[in-house]
Amino acid sequence: xxxxxxxxxxxxxxxxxxxxxxxxxxxxxxxxxxxxxxxxxxxxxxxxxxxxxxxxxxxxxxxxxxxxxxxxxxxxxxxxxxxxxxxxxxxxxxxxxxxxxxxxxxxxxxxxxxxxxxxxxxxxxxxxxxxxxxxxxxxxxxxxxxxxxxxxxxxxxxxxxxxxxxxxxxxxxxxxxxxxxxxxxxxxxxxxxxxxxxxxxxxxxxxxxxxxxxxxxxxxxxxxxxxxxxxxxxxxxxxxxxxxxxxxxxxxxxxxxxxxxxxxxxxxxxxxxxxxxxxxxxxxxxxxxxxxxxxxxxxxxxxxxxxxxxxxxxxxxxxxxxxxxxxxxxxxxxxxxxxxxxxxxxxxxxxxxxxxxxxxxxxxxxxxxxxxxxxxxxxxxxxxxxxxxxxxxxxxxxxxxxxxxxxxxxxxxxxxxxxxxxxxxxxxxxxxxxxxxxxxxxxxxxxxxxxxxxxxxxxxxxxxxxxxxxxxxxxxxxxxxxxxxxxxxxxxxxxxxxxxxxx
Amino acid sequence: xxxxxxxxxxxxxxxxxxxxxxxxxxxxxxxxxxxxxxxxxxxxxxxxxxxxxxxxxxxxxxxxxxxxxxxxxxxxxxxxxxxxxxxxxxxxxxxxxxxxxxxxxxxxxxxxxxxxxxxxxxxxxxxxxxxxxxxxxxxxxxxxxxxxxxxxxxxxxxxxxxxxxxxxxxxxxxxxxxxxxxxxxxxxxxxxxxxxxxxxxxxxxxxxxxxxxxxxxxxxxxxxxxxxxxxxxxxxxxxxxxxxxxxxxxxxxxxxxxxxxxxxxxxxxxxxxxxxxxxxxxxxxxxxxxxxxxxxxxxxxxxxxxxxxxxxxxxxxxxxxxxxxxxxxxxxxxxxxx
Numbered sequence: 001x002x003x004x005x006x007x008x009x010x011x012x013x014x015x016x017x018x019x020x021x022x023x024x025x026x027x028x029x030x031x032x033x034x035x036x037x038x039x040x041x042x043x044x045x046x047x048x049x050x051x052x053x054x055x056x057x058x059x060x061x062x063x064x065x066x067x068x069x070x071x072x073x074x075x076x077x078x079x080x081x082x083x084x085x086x087x088x089x090x091x092x093x094x095x096x097x098x099x100x101x102x103x104x105x106x107x108x109x110x111x112x113x114x115x116x117x118x119x120x121x122x123x124x125x126x127x128x129x130x131x132x133x134x135x136x137x138x139x140x141x142x143x144x145x146x147x148x149x150x151x152x153x154x155x156x157x158x159x160x161x162x163x164x165x166x167x168x169x170x171x172x173x174x175x176x177x178x179x180x181x182x183x184x185x186x187x188x189x190x191x192x193x194x195x196x197x198x199x200x201x202x203x204x205x206x207x208x209x210x211x212x213x214x215x216x217x218x219x220x221x222x223x224x225x226x227x228x229x230x231x232x233x234x235x236x237x238x239x240x241x242x243x244x245x246x247x248x249x250x251x252x253x254x255x256x257x258x259x260x261x262x263x264x265x266x267x268x269x270x271x272x273x274x275x276x277x278x279x280x281x282x283x284x285x286x287x288x289x290x291x292x293x294x295x296x297x298x299x300x301x302x303x304x305x306x307x308x309x310x311x312x313x314x315x316x317x318x319x320x321x322x323x324x325x326x327x328x329x330x331x332x333x334x335x336x337x338x339x340x341x342x343x344x345x346x347x348x349x350x351x352x353x354x355x356x357x358x359x360x361x362x363x364x365x366x367x368x369x370x371x372x373x374x375x376x377x378x379x380x381x382x383x384x385x386x387x388x389x390x391x392x393x394x395x396x397x398x399x400x401x402x403x404x405x406x407x408x409x410x411x412x413x414x415x416x417x418x419x420x421x422x423x424x425x426x427x428x429x430x431x432x433x434x435x436x437x438x439x440x441x442x443x444x445x446x447x448x449x450x451x452x453x454x455x456x457x458x459x460x461x462x463x464x465x466x467x468x469x470x471x472x473x474x475x476x477x478x479x480x481x482x483x484x485x486x487x488x489x490x491x492x493x494x495x496x497x498x499x500x501x502x503x
Numbered sequence: 504x505x506x507x508x509x510x511x512x513x514x515x516x517x518x519x520x521x522x523x524x525x526x527x528x529x530x531x532x533x534x535x536x537x538x539x540x541x542x543x544x545x546x547x548x549x550x551x552x553x554x555x556x557x558x559x560x561x562x563x564x565x566x567x568x569x570x571x572x573x574x575x576x577x578x579x580x581x582x583x584x585x586x587x588x589x590x591x592x593x594x595x596x597x598x599x600x601x602x603x604x605x606x607x608x609x610x611x612x613x614x615x616x617x618x619x620x621x622x623x624x625x626x627x628x629x630x631x632x633x634x635x636x637x638x639x640x641x642x643x644x645x646x647x648x649x650x651x652x653x654x655x656x657x658x659x660x661x662x663x664x665x666x667x668x669x670x671x672x673x674x675x676x677x678x679x680x681x682x683x684x685x686x687x688x689x690x691x692x693x694x695x696x697x698x699x700x701x702x703x704x705x706x707x708x709x710x711x712x713x714x715x716x717x718x719x720x721x722x723x724x725x726x727x728x729x730x731x732x733x734x735x736x737x738x739x740x741x742x743x744x745x746x747x748x749x750x751x752x753x754x755x756x757x758x759x760x761x762x763x764x765x766x767x768x769x770x771x772x773x774x775x776x777x778x779x780x781x782x783x784x785x786x787x788x789x790x791x792x793x794x795x796x797x798x799x800x801x802x803x804x805x806x807x808x809x810x811x812x813x814x815x816x817x818x819x820x821x822x823x824x825x826x827x828x829x830x831x832x833x834x835x836x837x838x839x840x841x
Contacts, residue, residue, distance in 0.1 A: 050564045
């Protein structure tokens, strides 16, 4: 229980008025950054990092990590209200969050999203507090083969998940893989599919794709349907938070499962985006109301948000304990640690107790403060839907363009965003799901890299993916997820026959 | 001074700027940046070049060395080609800087992306980064000789070397080791040095040639063991880092029969066609950066080779280094086929 004593010491470090003010500022800035698509947590922190060099390291990391929490909260807001994910990990939140808003339940959806985020983060922080060294050891087990198996599982749990036929899901996913292949081939160092263009050297950034496919695509669709939101404008209801909270305990199983998925994906490190997709997919499979997913089920908001936040939080652990960032934001924070003269790695927990436990304590407090702030704002956010579309649409367009530009400070990305927008519109019209495509763009090159590294290590033998209990188990899970549709049908038939037999 | 003469002296442009810095010191004051400086990093976030750029940015901001602000921008596409092309395209723009790693030489050679250091103005060499041969601390290899003997005794491809990127510095060194041992190692490319170090701790690979700063935390934690350093002399830092071991205690690879030397440039360049006064301004700025305690701390922590140069000397050095890389890349068969 040394951990708890350390943690109490950490609270002592954090609980000063200045640090508390930094925490408030950080959360506010983070929510704004999270709402703006493109300007993700990583960019936001990179911009503000220089300002913190003259601050004590503990205050600085509190400010920056609170921006991170704020961004995790904020990403859900535009997903639910406008079907435009502020961050890639909020894509899965749009599936049920936006239909809820259309039914006039924006307040409920937002409350569920924020509360689930908090639960996910809290679970992850508790894991970090109690099991940091153990978890770091688990992360060391992950070589290329293990990493590939995790990506494989994420992809498999996705096929057949949507309303669309699996063939269309696979087609969209393949298109995503093709787009992810553009740019530098990390294994041979050569260039692929760039056709001599310098703009394509870095490939397609998934943020640009997400902003275009969802943001611009959604606006085009709405314009076609008559310049108004389909959503019912709701009155401002200050008690919506309490009413939603009464419903949430029903989904404790989904929450718990999503927490575990999120922590695992954050530590391995695959990141928050696959965690949210996977958690949504599995929740849909296992829920009684799985059929209704996609039409505005609150459970469909709980699952991805819990997992995304758990993953986002636990991604900080490999950074602190091993010096390997679990997310792009963690990578920028890592740069910060070095500038403040701290050496991330196994000894950070021993040599810099004040800093580490101060940070962990700030995770608890930052999330509590963040939850209070965003929940009090729920009625205000929900009221944004009352603003006429003719006013909101141009603002969204401008914000999307700025977002796409800030990803790489490149005007070419803004053009690409528009191209993706038009493509997204047509894909939606033809009933191709966009989410598998986004997942493939986000994870495609990482999965390919892990796959080819594994084959290099094994000398070209595919059996490397069945070579240890860990990797075999994950691969088997993936295959089960892939064929779950067929398996469950088969099981149903067997049971139905048994039941029918006695008659 | 005639125009022709200047043309003849093309390779010595940097010399002229250095002279301008000393001769016209009061006049040089005339040039100062008038807007935000873009500091391009031709690599991803979290790597060695990125860390150094962000430290420089932090030092400039903290000590108020410049009236304008500096923003760090990562342009990692095409093995850094994206960042260098950006500088090449910004001819005459004195508000852009770039920090280099070895991909300044290797990327155009391996991919055919059209740029070279001659498309830029050399500002100054900040330091040279060292390379160390690492194995897992639980492995039986105590010296570089133990390890190379094991490689020689095994079948080709059995030993696995992890490294950052493909056809870049880590793989160049690996190929050089192959040549000494006569046995090929399996080279596995990863995205970043930190990841490579952790893969070695997890025993997914057998060795790495990480830079000191990439692996120091794992060494101190007792998870990795340094075998030798790819420099002509041992590292200068004598503080005890891991138990009773200091950086200075690591023998050179040459002394262990691995006659390979490799150092990586951490230098600053700016676009071509900029006013001499502007280059002089940045040479002076970087000198001030190197005089701060924060910089000295970084040099100490990362056991950098603290050679610095600017002007003519620097341009000459870069020119030689490019030739050397062309030979190394050619021998390794990494040149783009065109």
